[in-house]
Amino acid sequence: MSVLLPMLALPGLMLGACSPPPALDADHGYVRLAAVKGNPAAAYFTLHGGQSDATLISVGSTVAIRAEMHESMKSGSMASMKPIGSVAVPAGATIEFAPGGRHVMLFDMNPGIKRGSIVPLVFQFGNGVRFERKAIAIAAGDAPPKE
Template sequence: MRAFLPLIALSGAVALTSCGEPAPTYVDQAWVRLSPNKDTPSAGYFVAHGGDAATQLRGVLTDYALKVEMHESVDQAGKMSMKPLASVDIPAKSTVAFAPGGKHLMIWGVNDTAIGRGKMTLTFLLANGDRLLVDAIIQKPGAAAPAPKPEDHKAH
């Protein structure tokens, strides 16, 4: 029996070290393409990374625009249209991309301060109560998506 005591103590220590904080949901690669017409909405894109638990994105807020809505481009009988999204599921340990031609943000009235800074802070509201603050790079109308930075691909 005494020979097993060190093994029991060691297995308990291993079990404790493997029980860390659960991996959180996070958002990266956020960017906004300005509309060429200030009277029409700009578009926002990002990638949501699911943590250890599934959640939902319930909305996006910013102090740098008048209004933000989540939308999805859909093909209905060969004709593209957009529909608003009240929420978006973020499954555990997966990614959900908001990208041109699919899910995206519609952002009305991006203010000149954000445009001058070249970025705007977005607040992502999750169903689990988390609020994620993420800076989105602002791109001029017609510009390509910014290249992801190496730190955008870090493991969480």
């Protein structure tokens, strides 16, 4: 019996060794539409670092005229936000763009984008990596989508 247990564990170890290396990616994206017509929407997502360090230099969308990465801050009772030019994504790290922190402001969104629409987000990195991921649009007062 004692010889059998290590042999049963061996296939699991071999499968773990065959796992693909982590890839630079983004998931869990959603866009909170503006409560007031004409105001920007906000995009949120999770970034996953790949095998080497990377730098996110922009996130845009084909359904917005302009996009800016921002970071929210709070000083006492005062809340503010400032634009950020880039975000370091260390190898293997997880970086959250979430309410109250980093986010992407999407200005002049296509008026056809409504709750439930799919919004393309285009991620551009300093090393030349570029990819598109889909995000679900939610209304201003909606809870973030469940994973």
